[in-house]
Amino acid sequence: MAESKDTGHQTPWTDSDKIGREAKPGDKLEFQRSGGYKHVGIYDGDGGVYHMSGGAGVTSKSDSLYRRDEISQVAGKSKVRVNNERDAAWQPLQETEILKRAQESLGKFGGTYNAASNNCEHKANYMRYGKSESQQVINMVNGIADTFCPPYCGEHPSFLY
Structure with missing residues (x-):
């Protein structure tokens, strides 16, 4: 396994045409979006990304489809980066297993989209680590707890990590 996969690794934000120099097959890619949200997918090693999105064949705005x-x-006009920081805490699957999971998911419905429990980051983490979790959701919940809990209940009990 490459060093970045053992220790956790995050590259600086860059243009989409440059990320292929940094990314390795199976890496998690993040795309900046407005409002501080990030779209997340898995790099295929050949200029593409496997990700959960709407598109052809999706009949409802709440449905999602695995695509490449x-x-x-x-990216469109947004910046992109490799973000494998969770590698420091979670053992990533082997590259071949990550890509196999991603390829087997192509064209399948990902279920009803839910920002809190079934979003693109949940799916990318499942493909890379076998764990369906979203750090963006955890950060949001803890941020809300930090804002509202201390005046009423002291320090928040760190609802999620």
Whole structure:
């Protein structure tokens, strides 16, 4: 396994046409979106990303489909980076297993989209680590707890980590 996969690794934000120099097959890619949210997928090693999104075949805005699109298409004008920071806490699956999971999911419905329990980061983490979790959701919940809990209950009990 490469060093970045053992210790956790995050690259600086960059343009989509440059990320292929940094990313390795099976790496988790993050795409900046407005409002501080990040879209997340798995790099295929050949200029593409496996990700959960809407698109052709999706009949409802709440439905999601596993797709493979070119990085530049997913990024649009936004920046992208490799973010494998969870590697420091979670053992990533082997590259071949990550890509197998991603390829087997192509064209399948990902279920009803739910920002808190079934979003693109949940799916990318499942493909890379076998764990369906979203750090964006955890950060949001803890941020709300930090804002509202201390005046009423002292320090929040760190609801999620």
